[in-house]
Amino acid sequence: MSGDGNQPSGGPPAADVVAAAGRLLDPLAALRTPADPPVDVYLTGSVFLDIIFTGLDSAPVRGTESWARGMGSSPGGVANMATALARLGLRTSLAAAFGDDMYGDYCWDSLENGEGIDLTQSHRVRGWHSPVTVSMAYEGERTMVSHGHEAPQPAVLDQEGAPECPPPARACVASLAPGRVEDWVAVAARRGSRIFADVGWDDSGRWELAALADLAHCEAFLPNAEEAMRYTRTDSPRAAAHALADKVPLAVVTMGADGAYAVDGRTGETAEVPAIRVEALDPTGAGDVFVAGFVTGTLAGWPLADRLAFAGLTAALSVQEFGGSLSAPGWVEVAAWWQHVKSYDDQAAALRHYAFLDDLLPAGGRPGPLRRAVPTIGFRQR
Numbered sequence: 435m436s437g438d439g440n441q442p443s444g445g446p447p448a449a450d451v452v453a454a455a456g457r458l459l460d461p462l463a464a465l466r467t468p469a470d471p472p473v474d475v476y477l478t479g480s481v482f483l484d485i486i487f488t489g490l491d492s493a494p495v496r497g498t499e500s501w502a503r504g505m506g507s508s509p510g511g512v513a514n515m516a517t518a519l520a521r522l523g524l525r526t527s528l529a530a531a532f533g534d535d536m537y538g539d540y541c542w543d544s545l546e547n548g549e550g551i552d553l554t555q556s557h558r559v560r561g562w563h564s565p566v567t568v569s570m571a572y573e574g575e576r577t578m579v580s581h582g583h584e585a586p587q588p589a590v591l592d593q594e595g596a597p598e599c600p601p602p603a604r605a606c607v608a609s610l611a612p613g614r615v616e617d618w619v620a621v622a623a624r625r626g627s628r629i630f631a632d633v634g635w636d637d638s639g640r641w642e643l644a645a646l647a648d649l650a651h652c653e654a655f656l657p658n659a660e661e662a663m664r665y666t667r668t669d670s671p672r673a674a675a676h677a678l679a680d681k682v683p684l685a686v687v688t689m690g691a692d693g694a695y696a697v698d699g700r701t702g703e704t705a706e707v708p709a710i711r712v713e714a715l716d717p718t719g720a721g722d723v724f725v726a727g728f729v730t731g732t733l734a735g736w737p738l739a740d741r742l743a744f745a746g747l748t749a750a751l752s753v754q755e756f757g758g759s760l761s762a763p764g765w766v767e768v769a770a771w772w773q774h775v776k777s778y779d780d781q782a783a784a785l786r787h788y789a790f791l792d793d794l795l796p797a798g799g800r801p802g803p804l805r806r807a808v809p810t811i812g813f814r815q816r
Contacts, residue, residue: 459765460523461734461794462604471602473552475519475729476622478529478600479512479609481545482565482580483537484759490572502570508760509541510567514719515607518726518748518762520549524733527601529555531585533564544760555599559585603627604733607725608652612636612645623651630654630729632721633661641665643681654684654732656725662687671695672706686742688724696742705739707787710750723762724749740790747771747788769795 460466462474489503509517512530520526528551532538538558545551565582600606600618605628608619623629629652641664649655655678657665662674662685671687672695678685679699686696693708727748731741748763751771755761772791775784 459795461730462524465733465735471604472525473527473601473603474524474733475605475607476527476529476555476600476603476627477512477515477519477607478555478618479515480565480582480585481509481513481528481530481532481541482511482567482582483541484508484510484567484569486569486571488571490570492572493577494570506760509544510719510759511565513541513545513759514722514762515726516545516551517549517759518719518723518752519607519729520551521762521764522726522730522748523765524726524730525552526550527552527555527603529599531562532556532558533562534558534560535563537564537566555601562586600625600627605630605729607631607729608648609634610646610648610655612638612640612642615647619648619651628653628732630656630725630732632656632725633665635661636664649682652682654686654728655682656686656688656728658721659687659689659692675704686728686745688721694724694742694746696738698738703738705742707739707742707746708783709746710784712750712754719759719761720749720753723752726762736790739787743787743790765795 484507486506486508487502487504488506490500494500512528516526516528528545530553532542541564542553542556542558546553562583562585565580567578567580569576569578600622602625603622606619606622608616608629608631610631610633619629629648631649631652631654633646633655643649643665646665657678659671659674662671662678663669666674666677668674668677671689671692675685675687675695675697678687679697681699683700684696684698686694688694689709691709693706695704695706697704724745727745728741731744736744747768751763751767752761768791772788772795775781775788
């Protein structure tokens with residue numbers, strides 16, 4: 435996306451549009467009514483402290499010491515998705531257990547005060563240490579080592595007078611697993627929440643869709659290409675998406691460098707968007723950011739192709755920063771990217787896929803710079 439040999443095109447000054455995106459953008463502003471639930475998206479899961487090493491030339495070799503050129507620390511796990519949703523202007527509620535150690539202090543403060551995420555459904559666990567993941571990024575991929583123990587009590591509060599859980603919400607994000615049933619998913623769906631779900635690797639090797647019991651409650655299912663093909667016994671991501679659309683109203687298959695493909699099983703509509711080519715610093719959390727972008731566009735009522743394009747854009751922007759949760763882009767980053775693209779004459783494909791941003795971005799974005807991953811935590815205040 436360099437301007438080699440090209441002159442910037444006409445139009446409003448880029449700085450003016452990006453500055454406008456510095457005001458808070460609520461993608462659902464035109465849809466909100468007094469009767470709406472106070473929460474846009476609810477999710478639950480485990481919060482990790484992520485420590486990320488980047489700038490490795492190759493995988494660490496047994497018996498040797500490797501030095502990384504970059505390092506970042508940030509909340510991880512379900513915090514990746516929660517932060518991505520909040521940074522796109524959605525009112526996000528997270529139910530999770532937090533350790534009462536300094537890592538837990540940092541993660542709680544970062545999510546509640548730094549990102550504005552509602553943690554009334556979350557709780558601190560005395561004597562329980564925070565789970566930790568060390569991620570090493572190299573050659574466009576990552577290797578992770580994690581340690582932690584199951585929280586000694588549920589992540590949702592159950593005592594008298596506790597907040598209703600799950601709370602009334604426009605949507606919920608669930609992570610499906612073979613053989614596991616999450617009771618809250620059915621409860622939320624019965625109350626009218628729209629359920630979006632992803633899935634992890636099936637360590638059993640069975641890859642049976644019937645084992646994903648909560649899929650029956652989902653409006654949208656967003657696996658990656660390998661997962662989708664294994665679950666559907668198909669030989670292409672597009673065929674897998676069509677097979678999944680027989681099971682859920684909306685199937686979205688991410689295809690890595692090849693973009694993403696979606697099928698609306700209710701209307702038969704399909705959409706495909708190519709990936710945005712960027713130099714990836716750290717891919718941690720990119721899948722979560724993609725889901726957050728897609729949820730945002732769906733709740734806002736955008737066309738399927740625009741939702742898919744926006745999800746891919748947010749994921750592409752995230753991999754250019756350190757850390758899963760704190761690499762998620764806000765509207766300022768989206769506006770800056772769009773102005774950069776429009777300033778050159780050789781971006782016909784991008785202009786075609788992302789023209790919808792023109793009507794969206796002038797309304798504003800998020801004030802101030804976003805918090806990013808830092809090498810370490812707990813710096814003393816001077």
